[in-house]
Amino acid sequence: MLTQDSLAVYWSAAEVETNILVCLNLFGALLLGFLVGYERSHHGRAAGMRTYGLVCMASAALVVIAGYPGFWYGGHALSGVASNPDPTRIIQGIVTGIGFLGAGVIMKEGFSISGLTTAASIWASSAIGILVGVGFYAAAIFLALLSATCMMWVSRLENWLPSRQAVAIMLRFRRDFTPSEAVLRRMADRRGYEIAGGTVTIAFQDGQAEWRFVAIARIRLIPASLAEMAQELTAFEGVESFQLSHARN
Helix, strand or coil: CCCHHHHHHHHCHHHHHHHHHHHHHHHHHHHHHHHHHHHHHHCCCCCCHHHHHHHHHHHHHHHHHHHCHHHHHHHCCCCCCCCCCCHHHHHHHHHHHHHHHHHCCCEEECCEEECHHHHHHHHHHHHHHHHHHHCCHHHHHHHHHHHHHHHHHHHHHHHHCCCCCEEEEEEEECCCCCCCHHHHHHHHHHCCEEECCCCCEEEEECCEEEEEEEEEECCCCCCCCHHHHHHHHCCCCCEEEEEEEECCC
16 A cells, blocks of 8 residues: 555665665766767767767666665565576676667678777677676776777777778679679789779679679788779779779778
8 A cells, every 4th residue: 555654765864875876876877978979979970979878877777776676666675576686687688788779880881881889889888887887986987988098099090000901892884895803803903902802793784794892902012092093993994883982891
């Protein structure tokens, strides 16, 4: 039966203190989520500060409540509710759920894949919230700083270190023109590239052949830029139209 005393127990001193502690955990997780999400928002990604803040805060909420089972339902747990819930099962559920959210931001277009960094950082944001929820505040702050630093500065490090540029190429040839793979490979070789094995895709429709492949810059050679390759392809025999783009992942 609902009475004034049964409602008052939810506002007892112990319950209020626990709620304040939980709220502080949620607020801290929200701020750390904002920290990680700002970099994505700054670069115009679909998942920004709100997404990261909500993921981090919700992860913290689900974990932190597992630490206070004695205060559930005003201190009067219903029958069948475990007195000592297992936080690892909650963490497992969080990680599984975040996997679906991360999959939603991964996009594949041709040979280019985008959203992998965003998906990984969303997963890291949930881990930050879990650390806050179980009380590892210093570790949560450190992980948030590491995640933000990784997304902001590692890309610059990648650009500074030696790497092999990859270009996704689509060539549509004139009707009844038969292209030669050997000729294409020689053309790529003269411009400092090699066609990556296993990337050649050939389509044929209405008498027109369409080739798609990835060309990777050769080691110790300065490859031609996209603009230079585009200028040369306009005069390449048999090519009706083409598309060049960096093969991102």
